[in-house]
Amino acid sequence: MFDRFRTVFAAILLLPILIGPVSQAQQRTVQDGVFTEAQATAGKLVYDENCGSCHDMKFYEDIWDYWQGKPLLDFWFTIVAEMPSENPGSLLDAEYTDIIAYILSERGFPSGDTRLERQNGMDGIAIVSP
Numbered sequence: 001m002f003d004r005f006r007t008v009f010a011a012i013l014l015l016p017i018l019i020g021p022v023s024q025a026q027q028r029t030v031q032d033g034v035f036t037e038a039q040a041t042a043g044k045l046v047y048d049e050n051c052g053s054c055h056d057m058k059f060y061e062d063i064w065d066y067w068q069g070k071p072l073l074d075f076w077f078t079i080v081a082e083m084p085s086e087n088p089g090s091l092l093d094a095e096y097t098d099i100i101a102y103i104l105s106e107r108g109f110p111s112g113d114t115r116l117e118r119q120n121g122m123d124g125i126a127i128v129s130p
């Protein structure tokens with residue numbers, strides 16, 4: 001009886017250690033402070049100049065359902081490949097990244113301490129609802 005209790009107890013203690021790293025890698029989302037405040041501020045300027053004439057923030061509310069569960073990197077690539085519609089790919093990579101930070105910030109997601117970078121795990125960040 002006591003042995004069985006001890007086994008169960010040990011299993012409960014071990015569980016987070018065994019599954020912790022895996023779930024952490026899979027569960028990073030746009031809720032986790034994945035961009036800095038400075039990026040969002042810089043992104044607003046680029047956005048107003050290059051995107052604002054065609055899309056207000058309501059636009060992203062409308063398309064968000066489609067993007068849920070998809071990697072943030074896909075969103076980044078779609079915008080780079082297609083936008084601004086009259087001159088796709090015309091901005092710097094970092095400017096597109098700042099735009100993403102601004103959109104996330106306007107959608108109500110929190111900023112954090114680490115800069116969002118295309119080559120730094122953006123494919124491991126899932127888009128979720130605000």
Ligand code: HEC
Pocket residue numbers: 047050051052053054055063078079082083084085086099
């Ligand atoms: C001259 C107008 C115009 C400008 C400027 C423009 N867009 Fe678009 N954008 C469109 C049109 C048209 C579509 C496709 C139709 C739609 O989804 O409304 C679109 C679609 C999109 C989509 C949806 C893509 C998809 O496949 O889901 C996103 C996201 C987007 N634009 C972001 C941006 C961003 C960010 C900028 C600035 C870098 C920008 N747009 C600049 C007109 C524009």
